[in-house]
Amino acid sequence: MEQLQALAPLWSLAASIVAVLLAALVFGRTGRVSATTAAIGAAVTAYICYSGFTSRAGSFAGMSPDASKPMLVVDQFSYFFIFLSSAFLLLIIGMWWIGQWSAQPGSMSSADDAPEYFTLLLGSAFGMALMVCTTNLLMIVLAVESASLPSYGLAGFRKKNRLSAEASMKYVLFGAVTSAMMIYGASLLYGQYHTLDLAKIGAEISTGGASVLMGTAIIAFLAGVAFKVSAVPFHFWCPDVFEGASIEITTWLSVASKAAGLGLMLRVISVLTSSTASPAVLATVSQAVAIMAAVTCTVGNFSAFWQTNLKRLLAFSSIAHAGYMLMAVAILWRPTLNEAGAVHPAFSAIVAYTLVYVLMNLGAFGIVAMVGWATGKETLDGFAGLGWRNPLLGVVMTICLFSLVGLPPFGGFVAKYYLLVALFEAKLYWLIFVAVFNTLISLYYYARVAYAMYFVSSDEPPIRTPALGRLAVVACALGIVLTGTLYAGGLIGFAENRSRDLYRVVQPTATAAIFPSPDAARAEARGSLGD
Template structure:
């Protein structure tokens, strides 16, 4: 006699936030069919409200912690911290996206629904307790992301970015799936807890090691770590800027959660091997990302290569392989998500119909035109560069400290050198804003006030959280305590 998957509906309670989000996304998908172009703001507003409700449910502990479907879905403190950050970045993406997409008539009613489903995929990833759940969440996120990147069908750059994203994203998914199949073949189970228990005494260790290598390669693809970063610059440049903002922030948090579940909760006994792989990827990402970013004139491409370097710092924390390293890496992932939304949000706020503000030269003389916006951009760039007391400084300091504690001093030293190199291209943006003369005519003032207000809160939060970062770090440490 087989054991039923569920004994009562109470067993589904830890899954309640995801159920509410997916149910609400389907409802909005149906509602949007009955709304004309002038009332698409209803879908936008309801999407934001849904994200706020789900975030409140997680913060209030609605449903409680536990496992669902015999361990396939795990809800714990790490999952809750990651989900709150993911929901916040998704909400910021919607707030930035509405005025931009409305100006360009880019089907804004479909965007909130796709972002909601992508958010559900990210939430599944960070709560996965089984290889099947990991792949389900990954594909839900990926398919929605492909559609969002190719949103502007009349723009050749956007459709090209979408095609590149699909091809390379499919390659990454294939690598990850092949690695999962090898791990399953070596351990005989899809459950991450079972894989962890079996990894220490498998008969065919070579098969398991090969699977781990493919898992790390797939994770590196999804994170955008070098040398698996080839999709990042073209996708970041070609996608509409609010979509670039979205895929640069939330999916990085989800990929961190996936990496933790697969590597620590899954093949944890093989940590000596995968930590070396992550350390090597971190070093390559730090060097390639920072060096190539210096040569960029397009701000979105520059931020894409800087993403590679930031992923290097995140991997420095993961490579440490203990509670301190994981907490520092999670803190870095949240910090980077906030910094990235502010940086791309500045491009959204400064752009107009026919003027994308995506070149560094477009920021020339911004201080003379709009000192407040120049100050907000400066906050974002200082935080990305790791200038104290901004939040980015503490994030870098914590992951480098974790690397030293784990005996990877060489990696910490390389991180410090690369952080100094990276400061150059961030300070270049500040230099053109404050010391170069304005070029061209002054763009007309924005009619909306939402995006500038969101940018104000987003950028100033980098300074405020930099002055009071301890509670956030304590929450990240709680996620991996015990």
């Protein structure tokens, strides 16, 4: 019973999917019913997770390299990421409502398709929730696929839009290739170490040492995760999908997909590095991830230079930010827990960066959506004179842009500063140079948008926006300012607490599992036969 209670967020999302489909059968195919049902499911899930990592702080624990470890683990760390995705899902549903009220072509194609739309959206959220709850090779593959397959349909949901169909096709093709690589890597790891449990694989690596086969397997396996965070060279799908998909789905993929991928990375790293793996293996993987991070940053920022479509510009911006977060991941391929039990700053940096990134991206994409709905344009031309045509949107967009650069006094500066501190402590000075250099590059194309808003004249009339949309983006801007000023310390403290949960000792009653790992099942079967 305790295991079922611990899995309440996953049950809530699964029940929401069924509820949306049943509501369509009972009440008809109306967008209002489907959206309300999905919103209730997302709100319940967010409430469960919020209660989990606040009032039940002592009941949940992190990870231990136990051979009988279940395939799904629910702790405060996973609760935080599921809460983040559920709360963000509520905002995406709000964007859908605003788009329908505005009756603009940038939103979903038809309210008649709402049951399928919200079923796919909830299915994607369910897969992402699974991603941050597992340390088993098989479950990781299933979780990534559960998150990816609905996303393919969402990217091409505007059936009469050519760009949407093209985006979905490219997304499917790139996803199929990376999925094949991931499954191939998992099969190599299983074939070599005869277990699906990551902790046991880490222990085997520490005793058996490095090999070409092992390195190939790990790189192939991590390709699937790199695809979710749009890291180079698995990023080619990102700009086309962001441009072709509806603005709600673009916003969803830009944040939720990356957050789930990073959560999975942290989960995997915390297991493998807790088993005293070979220093040579860790150093090799750390170097590879560091190079990928540097290339991802540079490619994302330079590609954004020539973009005039705001959705494509923010797509390449999201690739660059994935590179920044991967820099912290590169630090973590080494023992991260010191004698005092403190968490390595890189863990906290990723959690803090993710939290601020949600606010920055939601605010920026929300304004792009409202400008697009009002003017029919998602390009720099549509933003000409925005600071005078709608001063509120101009100020909020400027805050989001400067925070994306990493300028004070905004949350983006605090998150990036904490990242640079972690890199300095790890003595990765060349990555600090890459991060600072790319920050200067990004200042140019973000400033282009700000310049267009205030220094390019426009004869277009003032932009009118829905009150709910204005409230949402103002809330994002307020969060960005507060996390960079009054609550900067609170942001870091919160991130450290969520990261520390990865290392707490697991209590038998605090660990949730849908079914035990194959290794544990075989051991139990052998014990029964022996009796």
